[in-house]
Amino acid sequence: VYVLLALVGGVALATYGCQSPLGRRNTELPNKKQAISVVVDGCFDEWPKGATAMADEDYLYLRTPAGHETNLQKTRPTIAIWLDMDDDDDTGRTDRLQPTSKTYGFDLEVEFSPHPSRKGAAIYANPGEDRRVPIALAAVDAMHAPTFAAEEFEVRISRQFAGGFGLPLKGLNTNGAVSGVIVTRTRTGDATVSKTFRVSAPCRRESLDRAEKFIPPRPRDGLRVVSYNVLYGSPVGDPAPFGRILRSLDPDIVLIQEWFEIDAVKLARWFKTNVSEKFDWHAATAPNMGLAIVSRHAVGQRPITNEIPGLRCLAADVHTPFGDVAAVSVHLACCGSAGSKEDQRRVVEAEAIHEVIRRLERSMIVAGGDLNLVGSRKPLEVLCGGHSQETSLLKWADTLVLGDSAIYTWRSPTDIFLPGRLDYLLFSDPALEPINAFALDTLRLSRSFLDEASLMRDDSEASDHIPIVLDVRPRR
């Protein structure tokens, strides 16, 4: 892979110019341990021309076409990756596939939108001819991007699940050739098989190498904004992990979703008790919507008038040392897929919220929340106010997970869905300059880092969403 990547070494700059439907990346990527590898974000600019598979010490990456615009975990027909982990037909389930006619020994199958539910993902090991063993999704640390509908996807599969499933030791589990195909299969069994992909995997890292990453300090000449879906008010009954996480992030403004039935006084007190006594916290809440905005700076709630029953949007002016910043916490309707009624509802909600934001008449705007972007990308574009990030009122930040080369904001290890990017942070570009953007998943970080930041290994598992962070400073 490094030989392959050397060909595109020129791309290894701090800022990627992503021209995919995701839009141009507008925040710097954090320094990475490797000079370059795949960033699982739905942009393909780091992929050498013609490459469909790559591998590094930790993961196998596959460029997976769907053939039409769709959500990979809500698509039909089923799309499956059949992996010959050691490129050896003596192991796994043998199959002679047209049009290649080569005989494979498929060891691992990753199915998207599997039958009969046609949603989520399923992973199976084939340790022998007639054995098919389901593997928990979390064990394979698999994910894909984008989460919203696209024509092709970046998929990654961890190389760290070796052993335990009777899978071959050569190839993916240690080093050497890995091959496979992508199989599209209808419910009646009709299958279309891709060309074979083959990659030479470098030596696998001995054990999961958690990143020695430190949370970038809050900017002195700017503001740190956090968006956090806290899972049905979990901080009330389980304050410790949320307190540690928010303390480590040191936010100026927190945009909260799913914290129901709490008033501004109680919420400010929760922050004083659990995050920092140093500040007099201020809050605005919409308790029936589960939304809140909390800041160390004074907060003035803005009235919202809209025509849409059940719209979840809360706006406030935050009186920062740099002037008044409009802060907006949003939670769009959940579920569905591209074009579904839920997706159409999200578009309508995004239109209404964009109008709310426009009427706030502030130049400095930060907005964020759980957009539930499991259908089309349109709600995001509409919320920002335009298809092009060049001309829209708001831009979104690319919140790479700290210490990882991927963007996800939601994961639930016991769910049928793989991790996804549901949450976004937006900012008004003419007035605010993005400095840093990241997401915090404590599971990705090393013991020494966690100790340094006074975090516990499983703190970010207190919610199914992880906090996303954006640092901005006023442009002068």
Ligand SMILES: [Ca+2]
């Ligand atoms: Ca990418």
